[in-house]
Amino acid sequence: MSSAAIAETNTGISNAKLGIWSFLSSEIMLFGGLISAYIILRSGSAHMVMPPRSMMGIPLATFNTFALITSSVTMVLALAAIQEGNIPRFKRWILCTIGGGLIFLCVKAYEYQHKWAEGITISSNLFGSFYYTLTGLHVIHVIGGLILMTYILVAGSRGHFTPDSHDRVECAGLYWHFVDLVWVILFPILYLL
Amino acid sequence: MTDAHGHAGAHAHGHGEPQGFIWKYVFSVDHKVIGIQYLITSFLFLLVGFAMMLLMRWQLAIPTPGDDFDPEKLGMMRGLLNWLFPESMPFGFMDPVFYNQLGAMHGTIMIFLGIVPLGVAAFGNFVMPLQIGAPDMAFPRLNMMSYWIYLVGGIVLLSSFLAPGGAPQSGWTSYAPLSIVAPPGQTFWLVGMLIVITSSLFGAINFIVTTLNMRAKGLTLGRLPVFCWAQLVTAVLLLLAFPVLEAGAILQLLDRVADTSFYIPKDMIYGATVFPRAGGGSPILWQHLFWFLAHPEVYVLLLPAMGIVAEIIATNTRKPLFGYKEMVGSLIVIGVLSFVVWAHHMFLSGMRTSLATLFVTTTMTISIPSVAVLTCLLLSLRGGMIRFNTPMLFALAFLPMFGIGGLTGLPLGFAPTDLHLHDTYYVIGHFHYVVAPGSLVALLGGTYYWYPKMFGRLMNERLGKIHFWMTVIPMNFVFFPMLIQGMFGMQRRLATPTEQWHNLPVQGWSMMIGIAAAVLFVGQLPFLWNFFWSLKHGEIAGENPWNATTLEWACPSPPPHGNFAKEPEVFRGPYEYSVPGHKTDYWPQDEAA
Numbered sequence: 001m002s003s004a005a006i007a008e009t010n011t012g013i014s015n016a017k018l019g020i021w022s023f024l025s026s027e028i029m030l031f032g033g034l035i036s037a038y039i040i041l042r043s044g045s046a047h048m049v050m051p052p053r054s055m056m057g058i059p060l061a062t063f064n065t066f067a068l069i070t071s072s073v074t075m076v077l078a079l080a081a082i083q084e085g086n087i088p089r090f091k092r093w094i095l096c097t098i099g100g101g102l103i104f105l106c107v108k109a110y111e112y113q114h115k116w117a118e119g120i121t122i123s124s125n126l127f128g129s130f131y132y133t134l135t136g137l138h139v140i141h142v143i144g145g146l147i148l149m150t151y152i153l154v155a156g157s158r159g160h161f162t163p164d165s166h167d168r169v170e171c172a173g174l175y176w177h178f179v180d181l182v183w184v185i186l187f188p189i190l191y192l193l
Numbered sequence: 194m195t196d197a198h199g200h201a202g203a204h205a206h207g208h209g210e211p212q213g214f215i216w217k218y219v220f221s222v223d224h225k226v227i228g229i230q231y232l233i234t235s236f237l238f239l240l241v242g243f244a245m246m247l248l249m250r251w252q253l254a255i256p257t258p259g260d261d262f263d264p265e266k267l268g269m270m271r272g273l274l275n276w277l278f279p280e281s282m283p284f285g286f287m288d289p290v291f292y293n294q295l296g297a298m299h300g301t302i303m304i305f306l307g308i309v310p311l312g313v314a315a316f317g318n319f320v321m322p323l324q325i326g327a328p329d330m331a332f333p334r335l336n337m338m339s340y341w342i343y344l345v346g347g348i349v350l351l352s353s354f355l356a357p358g359g360a361p362q363s364g365w366t367s368y369a370p371l372s373i374v375a376p377p378g379q380t381f382w383l384v385g386m387l388i389v390i391t392s393s394l395f396g397a398i399n400f401i402v403t404t405l406n407m408r409a410k411g412l413t414l415g416r417l418p419v420f421c422w423a424q425l426v427t428a429v430l431l432l433l434a435f436p437v438l439e440a441g442a443i444l445q446l447l448d449r450v451a452d453t454s455f456y457i458p459k460d461m462i463y464g465a466t467v468f469p470r471a472g473g474g475s476p477i478l479w480q481h482l483f484w485f486l487a488h489p490e491v492y493v494l495l496l497p498a499m500g501i502v503a504e505i506i507a508t509n510t511r512k513p514l515f516g517y518k519e520m521v522g523s524l525i526v527i528g529v530l531s532f533v534v535w536a537h538h539m540f541l542s543g544m545r546t547s548l549a550t551l552f553v554t555t556t557m558t559i560s561i562p563s564v565a566v567l568t569c570l571l572l573s574l575r576g577g578m579i580r581f582n583t584p585m586l587f588a589l590a591f592l593p594m595f596g597i598g599g600l601t602g603l604p605l606g607f608a609p610t611d612l613h614l615h616d617t618y619y620v621i622g623h624f625h626y627v628v629a630p631g632s633l634v635a636l637l638g639g640t641y642y643w644y645p646k647m648f649g650r651l652m653n654e655r656l657g658k659i660h661f662w663m664t665v666i667p668m669n670f671v672f673f674p675m676l677i678q679g680m681f682g683m684q685r686r687l688a689t690p691t692e693q694w695h696n697l698p699v700q701g702w703s704m705m706i707g708i709a710a711a712v713l714f715v716g717q718l719p720f721l722w723n724f725f726w727s728l729k730h731g732e733i734a735g736e737n738p739w740n741a742t743t744l745e746w747a748c749p750s751p752p753p754h755g756n757f758a759k760e761p762e763v764f765r766g767p768y769e770y771s772v773p774g775h776k777t778d779y780w781p782q783d784e785a786a
Contacts, residue, residue: 009406015331018406022398026436033440033485037455037478047459047473122451126473129453133444 020171024178027141031182034137035189038130048126055118056191057111064107065187071100072180075173085163087156094153097176101146104183108139134186141179148172222333223754227340228319229647232640234340235311238347239633242302243717245295247710248274252287254707256689256700281359292688293362294354294378300365301382304490305389306347308628311636312497313431314343314396317424320643321400323745323752324418326409326761326783331402339395346388353381364686366487369456369479373448374463383446390435390442397435400428409744409783411763416782418743418767419507419514422521423500426528427493434489434532441482448474455479477542484535492531494628496524498591498635499566505588505642506570508741510577511778513768516569523562523569530559540608541615549608556606563599567592578771578778582739583657587638590665594634598626601676616686619679622672630668637664637720644724645738649750650731656723663716670709674702740779743767747783 009015042048078093115121115131122132152172155161161169218226251274264284267275271285281291322330330336353360358376361367372379404425408417417425444455452470456479459472507514514520536544536552571592579585601623604610614620637660645651678699683690690696690703737746748757761783769780 010408011405013406015402015406018402019332019398022401022432023394026394026397026432029433030436030440033437033482034443037440037444037482040478041455041473041475045473045475047471122447123453123471125471126454129447129451129455129471133447133453137443 014167016167016171017174020174024174027178031134031137031185034134035185038134038189041126041130045126050127051120055115055120057114058191060107060111061187061191064104064111065183067100067103067107068180068183071097071104072177074100075176079166079169079173082156082161082166082169083163087159090156090161090169091153094149094156098146098149098153101142101149105139105142105146108135131190134190138179138182138186141182145172145176145179148175220337222329222337224318224322224330224333224336225647225752225756227336228315228317230340231310231315231318231343232647234344234347235307235315238302238306239308239311241351242299242307243714245299245302247714248282248287249292249295249299250703250707250710251285252282252292252688253690253703255704256286256691258284258286287688289688290359290362293364293686294360296686297361297364297367297382298350298353301350301361301386302347303628304365304494305386306343306350308494308632308636309393309490310343312501312632313393313400313424313427313493314339316420316497316501316636316639316643317396317400317427319647320745321421321424322403322407323646323748323756324421324743325404325407325412326744326747326757326763327403327407328755328757328760330399331407332399335395336399339392339399342388342395343392346385346392349381349388350385353378353385356381366483367445367479368483369445369448369476370458370461370463370468372445372479373456374468380446380449383442383449386442387439387446390439393431393435397428397431400424401432404428409761409763412744412782415518416763416766417521418500419503419517419520419524420497420500422524423496423503426524427496430489430493430496430528430531434486434493437482438486441479441486444482445479477539480539480542481536484538485532488535488538489528489531491624491627492527494632495595496527498595498632498639499524499570501639501642502570502588502591502635503573504741504743505584505638506573507768507770508642508739509580509582509585509588510574511580511770512573512577513766513770514569515572515575516565517766517768520566520569523565526562527559527566530555530562534559537606537608537611540611546608553606553608557603560599560603560606567596567599582641583652583654583661584638584642586658586661587634587641590661591631591635591638594626594630594665594668595632597673598623598628598631601626613682614679616684617679618675618683618685621685622675622679625672625675630665630672634665634668640724642739643745644727645731645734646745646750646752648728648731649734650727650729651734651738652723652727652731656719656726660716660720660723663719664713667709667713667716671706671713674706678702737781740777742769742779742781744782747781 011018074093074096078090078097081090081093112132120128120131122129149172152169155168221227221230251270267284274282274285278291281288318330318336322328356376356378358378360378361372361375361382363372363375363379367379367382404417404421444453447453448455448457454470454472455474456476457468457470457472457474458476461468461470461472503514503520534552534555536548537556540549601619605614605620605623641652641657679685681699683696683699684693687693687696691700734750736749738750739746744761744763747761762785763782764784764786765780765782767782769775769782771778772780
């Protein structure tokens with residue numbers, strides 16, 4: 001971000017960053033609404049039957065959690081690289097972030113296929129409905145994040161970001177961490193508890 | 194034709210004004226053009242919603258054919274309706290399903306496509322950046338997208354009439370499981386709502402960032418006009434409440450298209466058989482998710498109106514507002530509390546009394562800041578040199594009208610009285626007093642007040658005053674009888690209330706309501722004429738026709754692209770009227786001492 005742009009705003013926070021924080025707060029309400037619906041029916045409905053743990057594939061989902069958290073770490077490293085103006089390192093770490101997201105999606109696709117075959121479908125029972133709705137909405141967010149990362153990679157390669165001006169990298173990073181955080185909440189409430 | 198204009202503007206302000214009609218007036222990123230686009234579109238939607246209401250009131254005035262009814266001699270109106278809607282209004286009597294469709298669509302259109310876009314998006318977009326001395330919104334392209342997404346959402350919602358089985362018919366509240374088993378029109382409603390929600394989300398982000406980040410030098414939050422404060426609180430409500438309806442709508446959409454059962458209980462009987470779903474969901478869950486949005490939504494309808502009234506009253510009493518800080522504080526408290534009152538819409542859902550008590554308490558609490566705002570506005574009149582121009586008349590009418598709307602809400606906020614009143618016309622009367630004679634009247638006042646800034650010419654005063662009386666008087670004849678009918682127990686949502694014996698004693702009022710509604714429609718014609726006639730023939734307004742103090746009056750009318758020739762600087766609070774010792778009775782915010 002350029003220091004000139006910041007001096008112009010009243011809060012000292014750039015428009016883009018204030019915008020992305022507002023957007024994320026509404027996203028919290030979106031996932032918050034869905035997750036509380038899940039929690040309410042989980043504790044209140046007599047017909048919310050949980051599938052046996054063996055069917056959930058916890059080891060694979062743990063690996064997936066690890067992949068997504070790693071991609072968050074590489075995102076932080078990419079931001080650090082651009083702050084130092086090291087474009088090749090920045091590109092490398094963004095590629096790693098995209099890689100982490102892609103691994104997550106592939107594993108998720110495998111999981112969906114497996115669960116569907118084993119009889120956990122979106123309409124089979126209430127748990128299945130919530131499982132596919134919550135993780136599906138999250139997957140849409142991951143795909144959106146990957147598109148964003150690709151844009152960041154291309155723009156970065158073309159030299160659009162400098163140590164003084166990289167607001168978009170930071171905003172993309174905030175979004176990516178949020179997507180990561182949502183998964184960190186979904187993983188225990190859907191798989192472990 | 195517009196190139197010459199555009200060029201001059203671009204040179205004067207260096208903002209690179211777009212060239213050509215399409216980019217200047219259709220796909221414009223200028224907040225003023227977008228504001229006017231919203232203004233015109235939302236007035237059109239209000240007209241559509243009003244027309245639906247007129248059909249319903251026609252039906253309610255004479256619900257069933259009398260003994261002397263002769264299908265050979267229909268008369269002009271019945272003949273016309275029979276010709277227009279041969280299937281849904283044969284002989285001018287309405288099919289109950291069509292009545293349900295109109296009811297659901299009237300509510301949806303008036304709230305989500307009419308009043309909210311008018312109050313928030315139209316006036317917010319046009320006025321707020323001017324009042325804070327900004328050249329435009331923080332994200333102009335996002336702003337443009339917000340309008341076009343809204344328009345698409347509106348068209349999707351309206352096109353549901355073409356779906357097999359017709360428009361949604363489960364009320365604007367779309368209660369499950371009725372809405373799950375409804376014809377495909379309901380899916381249009383859900384998709385349309387998701388689109389409209391996206392639009393308002395973009396708008397809310399834009400408003401928050403613009404207000405917080407782009408104020409002119411010296412314009413601290415404590416010097417921000419009440420209107421901008423109201424818009425800021427409203428934007429936060431939209432930002433945080435709408436996603437919850439989005440969540441609810443996603444679940445309902447999946448219930449309809451993916452055979453899930455979020456809102457469908459186990460072994461639900463539908464059409465004399467068990468509904469083929471896994472079940473286990475809860476219909477009440479939808480009500481919670483819906484009202485978690487829809488109560489803050491009430492304040493989304495109301496707060497911009499309060500802001501507009503505050504501006505008009507300060508300008509036209511020629512004195513500072515009474516209790517600026519208290520008013521701003523109350524607006525913020527209303528915003529916070531509006532998130533914890535939603536279940537007072539659900540006392541009839543069989544909730545525990547202890548839970549009902551909680552929501553009765555929060556509901557009574559939120560009435561305190563609302564009354565505080567109204568009291569401040571009322572006391573602002575005291576000792577003023579009141580100018581009774583058209584915007585001021587509308588602002589003055591807002592006070593008692595909103596007062597009636599608010600006070601009639603108290604019996605609905607108490608669970609014991611609500612049990613009697615909830616499914617009656619009393620509820621209809623109450624919330625219409627808040628939204629129509631309340632918000633809408635204030636928004637009409639705002640139109641007269643800011644029209645000169647938008648188009649550079651004043652609206653005609655005589656026509657404006659005719660419009661005022663032809664609006665406020667019929668509105669009261671429409672909505673007050675509903676309160677009476679409701680207290681007698683007349684049920685709402687019925688196409689033919691005369692079929693229930695207990696509705697008969699007060700059915701007579703419905704004829705009067707129908708006539709008043711028709712008069713109300715006629716009363717809007719002077720406004721339409723005035724709006725278009727004044728574009729060309731109105732009195733030239735100049736920069737500051739009302740001698741007002743806030744920043745929007747410090748730039749030309751209509752403001753050029755980029756608004757201010759040079760960035761304004763603010764030296765004082767927003768309502769410095771009749772300051773002793775000052776040469777004029779108004780002291781603009783940007784005038785150096």
